[in-house]
Amino acid sequence: MKNLLLMVCSLVFGFYQMTAQNFDIKSPDGRIQLKVTHSDKISWSVSLNGNLIIEKAEAGMDFSSNTDFGYDPKIKSHAIKSASQNIHAVISRKDSDIKDEYTELSITYKGNYKINFRAYNDGVAYQFMDEAKAVRNIISEKVSFTFPKGSRSLFPQEESMYSHNERLYLDKSLTDIQSKHFCSLPVMFTTDKAKVLFTETALHDYPGLFLKGTGSTTLDAQFPKYVLEAVDKDGRSDRVQTITKEADYIAKTSGDRAYPWRVFIISDDDRTFVESNLSYQLAKPNVLQNTDWIKPGKVAWDWYNDNNIFGVDFKAGLNTETYKYFIDFAAMNKIEYVILDEGWTKSTTQILDFNPAMDVKELIRYGKEKGVGIILWVLWKPLDANLLPILQAYKSWGAKGIKIDYMQRNDQYMVTSYEQIARECAKLEMLVDFHGAFKPSGLERMYPNVMNYEGVLGNENNKWSDEITPEHTVTIPFIRMVAGPMDFTPGAMINKEHKNFSISFTRPMSMGTRAHQVAMYVVYEAPLQMMCESPSIYYKEQETVDFITQIPTVWDETKVLQGSVGNYIVVARKKAEKWYIGGMTDADARELPIDLSFLGDGSFSMEVFADGINVDKYAEDYKKEIIEVNKNAKVTAKMASGGGWSAIITKKQ
Template sequence: MPIRIIIAAFLIGNLFWSCQTTTSEKILEIASPDKLLKLELFREENSQNIYYTLHRGDSLWVALSPIGMEVEEFPSQSFQPIQMDFFERDSLITPLIAAKRSSFRDHFSGVKIDFEGPLDLEVRMYDEGAAFRWIGSATDSIRVKKETFEVNPVAPSELFYAPYEQALPDYWKAHLKRIQERIVGLFDVSYPYENHFETQYQRKNLPDLADWELLYSPALLHTKSNQYLLVAESDVRDYPGMILQTSSSNGIKTSFAPYPLEEVIPVDTLIYSRLRKVSKTGDFIAKTSGTRTFPWRIIIATEDPKVLPSTDLVQKLASSSEIQGDLSWIKPGQITDEWLVNANLFNVPFKAGKNTETYLYYIDFVKEFGLEYIMVDEGWYRNGDLTKLNPDIDLKKIAAYAQKKGIGLGLWFNATDLDLSLDETLSYYSKLGVKVVLVDFINRNDQKAMNFYEKLALTCAKYQVMLNLHSAPTPAGFEITFPNAITREGVMGSEWNGWTNFVTPSHNLTIPYTRMVSGSLDYEPGLLENSNEESFKNTWGRPMSLGTRAHQLAMYVIYDNPLQYFIGNPSQARKEPEFMTFLGSMHTTWDETIILDGKPGEYIVTARLKDGIWYLGAMTDWTEREFNVDLSPLGINHYDLQGVIDGVNANEYASDYQWLRSSANSNQQLTLRLAKGGGAVIKILPVQPLPQLP
């Protein structure tokens, strides 16, 4: 290349950079309470966005990245600041349902920026991350055309994420094709944002993702410089949920489902999913009040991955409870579900299945082993019609027997069916004794769907019924605002073991560092038939789990879920009464949570405190591991250990486990040996030391 061309190119490049830097104006700088995390905010003339950078310590972690909101009624929003109010808060928040701990500290530095125009911005800096939200001040309703939020790390990154579309092996594609031919319309997705929010967690370098791929929130970036950046949201009210995609700057950005202008209620009652389909969309994402706060956008930034399963940041940013008065009817606990094992009981004197005798058996089982609820899942009514009850299931008899035994009753509903007579149905079944409803098949997170979740929670609260949402996005603090919405799915869990091999230990080990940050999750553990990679198979009514028995049990300690399901077969559990008694004693709410060790997708060691007793749970991927666990952070000098660990033959026979019973003191480390796909659960019981003899 001639030298004059090189010089000309250099001068043009310098001129371009000069124009970029001279038109950028630094608006503010704000640091976290511990001063380690710093956010800088910039504006540029004639830009639809403003820009931020994020530093931790002396290092730049997030390069210049845009944030913005485009409102139809105000196309020329100015980001010229006219006032800034800085503030700091340090308080305790006590959630009604302590999924992780009984209270958490809400300590942050904040600033509210008033801009020219109808949009202002609030930024909060916590020691573990940054959050911001837009604040509208328009007097009339508005249409939000677009919201921009990018996170562009400085260093090359890999991403832990769940995709909207589950990648299927060829044999599964053929199988699903046959199903589709038999049941026309079941997999007809004309609306690309329709999703069940249950796919396998992946781990890929960012450049390997296509720019059109849609991803769940939260998602976790891990840079080559060992920086962890988790992108999440909170307090999604009257607004679509956040969807993620890769950005053009080797990061990730937001996307949102368009506003549904028209919906079609299915008339085919042979398909129990009965999805309400979006048939027409607008060119905007939300139609809402102009005077309001918008959802929080969150970046958790840490070099220590143990921060992620422990943080309460999403919950801190949620709106306070909309449910008032006496809330003693919201009662966490363990609950059974018969759907995956297909009520496939044995050693019983009756024909097992979807019938009254089976559910009475479940009630006796729950009473025997200390669980609190049973679920009557899909199949108790027929053909999408709540008036056409299954004649083999006498709900009144089941409810009366449950009440006699002091056991709560749960009931499954298709969302479309329930919505047709929401008040009438909940009023009737709450009087019958139903304490919790599982509402399934909404499969969307556009604005209308997100508002429907609120409608369900409020109507359930009216009749003092707890709510579990399936085929729904992650909660993002919803359970703080609506504490009767005690849990939700939003994760690929045990039920997928019935027909796939997707629910692997590495998938299970990604969940605490991604999905669980958003709130409680209904994974439904407790499978008692367990398998290694080589011997795993799908048998309907007799499902296996990938990983060991202790791996399944550890989920009761590691996963946040105040309404924890037991998905195993009660007849099988009764053959192991000591194991089932131990499982039945697991708590579902906690006084404190400490992550002792962990790495996304690979392993975790969690300690939970309840009523003065610590519970330790550990899980690993397909790698055998040995941990020397330091228990000194628990503050116990002398203790007894009682629990379940992988058996010596668990690598070959994954259901093999053994009991651990020993004593130790604070000067000793606990050695845990985990098999491939293994786990452990140990109660750490404090004891008084024997007096010293003179």
């Protein structure tokens, strides 16, 4: 009897030990459940409203020495906690105050490492923490997840990891994504019950993640190797390199650090993805003590329009007279900045010497006199070779910031270079716009002088392709913009219906209506928001300019009123006491009801910019009107094919 009792106790204790290796946490609202299991690996799964969304995922890290993470894991301890706090955004790209509420499971393992899992109302995330303090190489990281059968992806497929990460989103069944296919982030997946947006944040001193297919519903991570040697490529040595030697590892580390958060935003409502702040919430907090000098705003931009100004008595081009014209236009319209894009330097590698036709110091002085700041475009490669002297020179001239281009790498050195540039620019009180860049990965919270990232197939592609369709422009808010601000460069005034669109490098046009372009200023998040058209054309379209320049570039509050990935979007954003609404549609004409209940009590004046009655034949046709509304008013955003609808709402006194 005693032996039987001991056997039963032993079985119970063994069962307890086995189940003790499994943990469940739920989001604060209870809709998302995350389960973590342990065997010879760390595995996890996620459900939404009881429906399995991610069937199985695995996490681990393989090192050159000492303990690997997640392989035959031995648990030392674990803790579960609930947290609720408020984050105030220094530069409020979406919301000035963000409720940061989650349930966290923290598991500590033998071998001096731990993993933190978090469940939020809009998704889940995990992060490895290294406490070993060991100098070693990271051979690889295991990031693998499996979706239910029948799942699909809007897949930003890449041809190489040496990339600007400017892609179309290909609608693919996961089983059609083979091992030779891989994508950059962020990427969206669709199951029968919900969508999942996968990205990463708090990316520091570590390579960026790509995802590759397997021919099944499982996807695996892959990373660029640590670069040992890169040589100049003939013909474009100022900006393009050939990586000739790579290590057999992806990164070097000295331990005692946090690795990037792997972020999964999960929802059965497409609007959630645009409203989510999860990438920002999980990023490292602001490290700058003084941020008063950081001034978002609009930018008159030259490169898209090829300096094509007219009606003047001087030859337009890369010269002082042309850029004074840009500055005058900006000053007249209270546009905060002008960019001097490619061509202001003596050559693209001689970036401390001026183009002989351009007096850059005089332009900066003239801009200051007119209340317009100057931002200087620069290539990454020559800047990286002589960073501090170049930045100090630009600062001494009076430049307000830099637009840095042609990074096109995601390896550890490049990620670290981004942070070094952000840090050194912050010391000099200079803004940063990362063009030719990978997606935002949290650096913009840590260094709020980082305004924008490109990493998006944007308006400039109109100069050489027909890929910037209305379907594309209503897809990117739900995918690329979820990671953070995007330098799409809106504001084209030459607008064409699909059938009349043609490619022109020097006189580019946009596909879709005028109102579609205007709505981007509300829908698209970019603290430095470009105005891409020629000032000469803007002068002829002053009514449109007057509407656009009323729209802020940072926001106190965001609400997505309507949203369907790749189909349509209607966003309401608040700044101070005014509300702004932007609506966009794909190739289908739509009439979408606008719920104004967020306005509160009182009467309001609504200034509307909408598609004109003849926009089907002349895409630049628009209608402006002012109507009186209140929170109970019935308003419809009527949009033509490729159309848009915008409103500025002011409370009446």
